[in-house]
Amino acid sequence: MAHILSAPVRFWKCPACGCTDRTQLAQPHTQFHDCPAMNGAGLPLIEVQYPDARVPGRQLLVPSEYGPGNAAVRTERLDGSNDVTVFPAPATATIES
Secondary structure, rough: OOOOOOOEEEEEOOOOHHHHHHHOOOOOOOOOEHHHHHHEEEEOEEEEEEOOOOEEEEEEEEEOOOOOOOEEEEEEEEEOOEEEEEEOOOOOOOOOO
């Protein structure tokens, strides 16, 4: 008889607003949310061992190196890993006739 393993339960938390989430997916993934503390920006949550755990990291607003008008948030984890979420400025166009 074959036994099927269920996907592990993972808990996620936002260091900026305290939002928590739970996933149970087999493939590697990162959970995102629209953070009210960061003006609704879609940011990655940081994995924690249990829902009430202290978040092992922080999120910082940083100037984007991708040109003027762009913004970025760097998610830093205590293990030294990090992600940068870049929010590009809206594109504009001029039509001349």
